[in-house]
Amino acid sequence: MSFHVFVAFHPRNYLLLLIALQCSDASSGLKPPSVTAQPGNSNPHARLAAASSEPEERISVFSLDYDYVQIPYEVTLWILLASLAKIGFHLYHRLPHLMPESCLLIIVGVLVGSIIFGTDHKSPPVMDSSIYFLYLLPPIVLEGGYFMPTRPFFENFGSILWWAGLGALINAFGIGLSLYLICQIKVFGLSDVNLLQNLLFGSLISAVDPVAVLAVFEEARVNEPLYMMIFGEALLNDGISVVLYNILIAFTKMHTFEDIETVDILAGCARFIIVGLGGVFFGIIFGFISAFITRFTQNISAIEPLIVFMFSYLSYLAAETLYLSGILAYLDVKKTNKKESINEELHIRLMDHLKAGIEDVCGQWSHYQVRDKFKKFDHRYLRKILIRRNQPKSSIVSLYKKLEMKQAIEMVETGILSSTAFSIPNQVQRIQGTKRLSPEDVESMKDILTHNMYQVRQRTLSYNKYNLKPQSSEKQAKEILIRRQNTWRESVRKGHSLPWGKPAGTKNIRYLSFPYSDLQLARGEARAAEFPGDDSSDSGSPSIIFNAHSPTRPFQDRWPPQEAIPLRSLHKGGPPFSVGDQTNTSQEEHPGRIRRAALRPTQLFHAVNEEYESGEESEEERSSWTAEHRNGREHHKSHRPLLQRK
Amino acid sequence: MQEVSQASLARLYQRFRALDKNKKGYLCRVDLQQIGALAVNPLGDRIIDSFFPEGSHIVDFPGFARVLAHFRPVEEEDTRVRDAKEPEPLNSRMNKLRFAFQLYDLDRDGKISWDEMLQVLRLMVGVQVTEEQLESITDRTVQEADEDGDGAVSFLEFVKSLEKMNIEQKMSIRILK
Numbered sequence: 001m002s003f004h005v006f007v008a009f010h011p012r013n014y015l016l017l018l019i020a021l022q023c024s025d026a027s028s029g030l031k032p033p034s035v036t037a038q039p040g041n042s043n044p045h046a047r048l049a050a051a052s053s054e055p056e057e058r059i060s061v062f063s064l065d066y067d068y069v070q071i072p073y074e075v076t077l078w079i080l081l082a083s084l085a086k087i088g089f090h091l092y093h094r095l096p097h098l099m100p101e102s103c104l105l106i107i108v109g110v111l112v113g114s115i116i117f118g119t120d121h122k123s124p125p126v127m128d129s130s131i132y133f134l135y136l137l138p139p140i141v142l143e144g145g146y147f148m149p150t151r152p153f154f155e156n157f158g159s160i161l162w163w164a165g166l167g168a169l170i171n172a173f174g175i176g177l178s179l180y181l182i183c184q185i186k187v188f189g190l191s192d193v194n195l196l197q198n199l200l201f202g203s204l205i206s207a208v209d210p211v212a213v214l215a216v217f218e219e220a221r222v223n224e225p226l227y228m229m230i231f232g233e234a235l236l237n238d239g240i241s242v243v244l245y246n247i248l249i250a251f252t253k254m255h256t257f258e259d260i261e262t263v264d265i266l267a268g269c270a271r272f273i274i275v276g277l278g279g280v281f282f283g284i285i286f287g288f289i290s291a292f293i294t295r296f297t298q299n300i301s302a303i304e305p306l307i308v309f310m311f312s313y314l315s316y317l318a319a320e321t322l323y324l325s326g327i328l329a330y331l332d333v334k335k336t337n338k339k340e341s342i343n344e345e346l347h348i349r350l351m352d353h354l355k356a357g358i359e360d361v362c363g364q365w366s367h368y369q370v371r372d373k374f375k376k377f378d379h380r381y382l383r384k385i386l387i388r389r390n391q392p393k394s395s396i397v398s399l400y401k402k403l404e405m406k407q408a409i410e411m412v413e414t415g416i417l418s419s420t421a422f423s424i425p426n427q428v429q430r431i432q433g434t435k436r437l438s439p440e441d442v443e444s445m446k447d448i449l450t451h452n453m454y455q456v457r458q459r460t461l462s463y464n465k466y467n468l469k470p471q472s473s474e475k476q477a478k479e480i481l482i483r484r485q486n487t488w489r490e491s492v493r494k495g496h497s498l499p500w501g502k503p504a505g506t507k508n509i510r511y512l513s514f515p516y517s518d519l520q521l522a523r524g525e526a527r528a529a530e531f532p533g534d535d536s537s538d539s540g541s542p543s544i545i546f547n548a549h550s551p552t553r554p555f556q557d558r559w560p561p562q563e564a565i566p567l568r569s570l571h572k573g574g575p576p577f578s579v580g581d582q583t584n585t586s587q588e589e590h591p592g593r594i595r596r597a598a599l600r601p602t603q604l605f606h607a608v609n610e611e612y613e614s615g616e617e618s619e620e621e622r623s624s625w626t627a628e629h630r631n632g633r634e635h636h637k638s639h640r641p642l643l644q645r646k
Numbered sequence: 647m648q649e650v651s652q653a654s655l656a657r658l659y660q661r662f663r664a665l666d667k668n669k670k671g672y673l674c675r676v677d678l679q680q681i682g683a684l685a686v687n688p689l690g691d692r693i694i695d696s697f698f699p700e701g702s703h704i705v706d707f708p709g710f711a712r713v714l715a716h717f718r719p720v721e722e723e724d725t726r727v728r729d730a731k732e733p734e735p736l737n738s739r740m741n742k743l744r745f746a747f748q749l750y751d752l753d754r755d756g757k758i759s760w761d762e763m764l765q766v767l768r769l770m771v772g773v774q775v776t777e778e779q780l781e782s783i784t785d786r787t788v789q790e791a792d793e794d795g796d797g798a799v800s801f802l803e804f805v806k807s808l809e810k811m812n813i814e815q816k817m818s819i820r821i822l823k
Contacts, residue, residue: 343790343807349770350689351746351816357693358717359819360683363661445783452772454688477686479773484685 160232168237176202207241719818
């Protein structure tokens with residue numbers, strides 16, 4: 001039996017493929033030196049048609065050796081099948097409502113398995129446990145660990161450990177013992193299954209996978225500790241159950257049940273602990289080594305992923321113990337409000353944002369001290385050793401990098417243009433409160449609101465392992481940041497720091513009525529938003545400096561305000577500024593700084609230079625500029641008439 | 647009168663000190679703007695401004711704590727035991743609503759005008775929504791809440807429109823207990 005099958009992987013061709021496999025088996029007994037076309041093979045693309053079949057031992061024109069490639073071929077096929085099933089699952093919109101993805105994959109697996117079983121095909125004979133542990137499990141584990149949201153995890157680490165560890169153990173032993181007790185009942189005829197075997201079984205199935213639970217949490221808003229506990233449990237109890245299983249297997253191989261002494265049990269516990277801690281220890285060591293090495297791979301960045309994978313795999317092999325396993329489960333804690341009025345929807349969203357904002361002001365102080373210390377330590381030592389200099393690590397920075405000039409300008413311009421076009425129709429007639437909105441309008445308005453309002457910042461990285469959607473939150477953050485930049489820019493131009501109580505239309509009209517050079521300034525600033533990669537392009541030309549804060553923070557945190565104040569307007573602002581008392585002496589976090597722009601009509605803003613914790617500028621310069629900048633703003637603010645109480 | 651618990655107060659103070667980078671003893675706007683998460687919060691600027699009392703650009707620790715006290719969870723027994731003559735605690739429902747109200751009402755005239763509502767909407771909604779749509783949504787929002795027909799939403803109208811909502815839970819942060 002030997003034939004090649006070239007099929008385009010159209011979903012329909014799965015079945016053909018499976019049938020083909022089946023047919024291939026039918027002829028497994030034969031081994032002609034040349035190819036024979038398969039009857040009933042409906043595959044039109046097979047290259048078999050033109051084969052010559054000569055019975056003598058000639059050099060065969062086509063000789064295809066399926067056995068040679070069987071194993072990798074079939075392994076690849078089934079992995080491909082799984083991926084294509086996934087794609088199909090997502091394309092067909094109604095299916096997610098019927099069943100979750102994992103069910104579908106199970107069904108596909110069962111189908112393929114039954115086909116293979118039915119045809120007695122000697123399909124990948126490779127699924128023994130060592131293959132599973134050595135090749136299949138590590139990538140899954142790595143993926144889970146890599147995408148773990150570290151900050152909430154470590155904040156709740158204590159309770160997570162208790163829950164996962166103790167919980168898994170209780171689970172395993174509970175199941176094992178109760179099964180044992182059931183087996184003791186003579187009626188079932190299972191009394192020869194001894195305790196050890198029951199415990200083994202218990203440890204096997206005790207590793208629950210809370211994906212379903214977390215999916216349920218999607219409907220209701222759960223607070224962070226609860227989510228992290230369940231998530232952490234998912235992460236850790238796989239490891240625990242594996243270790244437990246291994247220990248129990250070792251027991252079974254060691255003695256018969258009666259010979260197991262207390263000392264063995266104690267040794268088992270000790271081994272458990274050692275295995276756990278040792279594993280973590282190994283992981284840390286290998287992590288450091290790989291981080292250290294990647295520091296030097298600037299010019300051969302193709303190697304970096306390889307190094308990451310290899311080291312993690314190595315650490316896994318070396319340790320083969322408690323690792324960061326588990327499944328990063330999906331949680332989208334968007335609460336679905338079934339509110340009647342638009343009013344409430346808007347206000348609710350506002351309050352959610354407000355609450356999120358205030359929570360950020362409060363910070364997370366439960367283990368704040370420890371984390372703070374760790375961060376300081378990290379900054380001072382680890383950073384220097386392990387990370388390349390000048391490397392933008394903050395993902396806000398990289399987010400901002402992705403802002404292409406065209407996109408930024410587009411957004412700015414469409415944002416403005418669309419608002420001027422329609423805000424002029426006078427608002428007077430609207431205030432009359434005409435009730436001319438029909439229910440359908442209301443519905444559509446509600447839809448618009450629900451779909452377009454910004455999401456409240458989630459405390460946990462809410463993306464699905466199965467379909468990564470970080471783009472929407474990135475897009476949202478981009479829009480918000482751009483909008484803020486606009487507001488600042490405009491407000492400083494007009495001498496106000498926020499559009500306090502100004503009617504919307506006039507603000508925008510004013511913006512457009514600026515002379516051309518200002519608009520070009522705007523473009524220039526937008527251009528400045530784009531950073532090339534690693535640069536220290538400080539060619540003396542004006543540039544806006546942008547500083548990234550502690551880069552360990554995940555995506556949403558830490559963004560210093562980027563003040564793009566063209567100094568031309570500052571000069572117009574009036575009297576000289578006195579250097580205020582706000583000298584900036586911070587070392588770790590720098591506020592946004594502005595370099596003096598040479599007052600040329602065509603301003604070229606070069607790409608921004610990102611530095612963090614590199615005190616390259618002299619202290620005085622920094623302090624004087626920030627002071628000037630701050631005073632400038634405050635000076636303008638004091639001119640603001642609207643803040644005064646009426 | 648309810649006090650913030652000692653432990654929370656201590657932590658608040660630590661947070662205040664952590665935010666106050668230059669150890670000035672007070673916070674200014676830039677200190678609060680350093681909080682990265684606020685920058686990507688659509689209401690970030692307004693939230694920051696709500697910390698600063700009228701006309702002032704600095705906030706000291708009592709002021710900071712006072713603002714955050716609005717977000718303390720409401721205890722059950724507070725509502726019963728409270729003496730009618732005492733000033734209302736900061737974390738009462740009315741005061742929470744007042745705090746939220748001031749996020750809308752920028753000119754502090756006690757009413758959310760149509761423009762102010764439009765501005766808030768604009769802040770909170772992505773760029774794909776056209777101005778026209780925003781305006782009709784604003785129309786509708788003001789219409790729904792406005793009872794005396796003046797085209798603006800007064801504080802009492804605001805309160806009334808949210809009477810079904812569980813403000814005490816929405817505007818409470820547990821760690822501030």
